[in-house]
Amino acid sequence: MDTLSYKTISANKATVQKEWVVIDATGQTLGRMASKVAKLLRGKYKPSFTPHVDCGDNVIIINADKVVLTGNKWNDRVYLRYTGYPGGQRETTPAMLMEKGADRLVQKVVKGMLPKNRLGAALLKNLYVYAGTEHKHEAQQPKTIDINALK
Numbered sequence: 001m002d003t004l005s006y007k008t009i010s011a012n013k014a015t016v017q018k019e020w021v022v023i024d025a026t027g028q029t030l031g032r033m034a035s036k037v038a039k040l041l042r043g044k045y046k047p048s049f050t051p052h053v054d055c056g057d058n059v060i061i062i063n064a065d066k067v068v069l070t071g072n073k074w075n076d077r078v079y080l081r082y083t084g085y086p087g088g089q090r091e092t093t094p095a096m097l098m099e100k101g102a103d104r105l106v107q108k109v110v111k112g113m114l115p116k117n118r119l120g121a122a123l124l125k126n127l128y129v130y131a132g133t134e135h136k137h138e139a140q141q142p143k144t145i146d147i148n149a150l151k
Contacts, residue, residue, distance in 0.1 A: 011050040019057045020142035022135070026066040028147060030094075030109055036150045037061065038113035041123045045150065054119065058126045060142055065102035065131040069094060079108065103129035
């Protein structure tokens, strides 16, 4: 038995194959879409996935303003943050974030599904969210994928 044929290969920054993908968020449930986007950003759908390396794709989300939340989550769900000062707890709802911009809501939800370390911060820079159908990454020739086909 040749033991060298069973060697585990870890990806590194030089050997990673990164792609550009476009996802249409029209009619998609926010959390379900965001979890699949987080997996794409990490590279979990690739056979060469390595936990400590940025081996995920660059993801472009279009039509983020047409994302869906079920029930009364637009106003009942509350995101908390703390300024660091006494009495400085602030709360926002998805509806308030959507008023400021659809990209903020989607980015916040995806950020919560990524690792809370330097790698997670680097992965979030590979996410581009746009409220309309236009984006400025045509030069990268991104391929459109159906998010519902992913597991």
